[in-house]
Every structure is written in structure tokens, then in C-alpha cells.
Amino acid sequence: MKETVLYIYFGILVLSFIVSLIYYKKIKKEPLYLLSFFLGFTVFSQTFSYILWHVFRQYNIWWSNIYMNIEVLFYLYIFYQYIENKIVKKVLLWGGISFEIYYLVSFLILSENYNISQSFPYSFGSLFIIFAIFWLLIEMFKSDKVLYMAKYLIYWVSIGALIYYVVNFPINISDFFLSREEFIDDTTYRFRNIILNTSNILYYGIITIGIIWSSKPYHS
Secondary structure, eight states, X not given: OHHHHHXXXXXXXXXXXXXXXXXXXXXXXXXXXXXXXXXHHHHHHHHXXXXXXXXXXXXXXXXXXXXXXXXHHHHHHHHHHHOOOHHHHHHHHHHHHHHHHHXXXXXXXXSSSTTSOOXXXXXXXXXXXXXXXXXXXXXXXXXXXXXXXXXXXXXXXXXXXXXXXXXXXXXXXXXXXXXXXXXXXXXXXXHHHHHHHHHHHHHHHHHHXXXXXXXXXXXX
């Protein structure tokens, strides 16, 4: 079951990357033009991580930590570009800086080794992303954009990311405990991975639909 969900997730991820390239001309005039590059990087990251563990039997948590750092910064940058409120933009800017400092100190200095999951710093960054998504959706609902929300790609990205981060937040917090052998068993770990991969399936599935369905450039 776990492997099946993983393969479905990876297949939809690759599909979303291919679709983003096919429809690149439609999104290249927005900050979301970076989405194609990020999806490509995600495909590479997941492939590299899979090979590290399943082929070479090497721990891949260090690479996951690097990827999660880039992921948070990417989404904070994207939502920063779309949000209009200047105070909220400052909150996201300083939140991103605080996150990066916290992440680097935890990863490079406080951790005993690089193969310890940086779940707390990642969760800290996730809170800013969830806040940014809610605020952007509020701005959309308060404007005439609410009449055409489904035509904006950023709307689809927001909904997908919101589902992903809300589902993953409690899991990332619990990873601090699940990484300790006394708190984890194989069944719990498999269930955790199924939830994570299912949320990824929903997220990248929504993004794929959004890339195809969206038809209007988003202007603040």
C-alpha cells in the first residue's frame, strides 16, 4: 500500500512538471513562472532521495532537509509577490529571514548530525506559508477576482498548498518524537508516509488541473 501510494505520487509529480512545461507560455508572465523550475527540482530531489536510500542504502534525510529549506523559501517568495498588503508582505519578509536563520542554526550547529530531520524549523516556516495563503485568499474574496478565481493559477496553487501544509503540519511536529525509536513502530511509520504521499497526490493533482484550467494572468 505504501509503495503504491508513493509511485502514484511520483507519477502525478512528473505529470505536473510535464504539464507546466507544455503550458509554460501561459504562466511565464507571472511570478509563478518559477513553478516549472521548482517542479523540475522536486522531481530531481525525489529521484535522488529514492536512489540514495533504495539503491545505495545511504541516509537521505540530509538531502530532505536541504529540499525543505528551499521549498519554504520558494512558497514564501511566491505568495509575497501576489499579496498586496504591505504590512503582511513585511511579516512574510521577516518571517522568511527568521525561518532561514532558525533553519541554518538548527541544521548546521544544533543538530548532532545532518541526518536529523529539521521538522521544527520546517513547521515554523509552514506556519508563515499557511498564513500567507489565508491572507491571499481573503484579498481575492474581497476583490472582483472572486468572480474568476478558478481562472487564476495562483488560486489552484493556494488551495493545493493549503491542503498540503495543513495536513502535514501536525505530522512534522510529531516527527520530533517519531524519530526516536521508543515512540515509533513500523505500522505508525507506514501510516505516516501514506498520509504524506496522499497529501502530495492531492497537491500536485490540483496544481496540474490548475495549470490546464487557468486562463487569466493575475494582477494585483
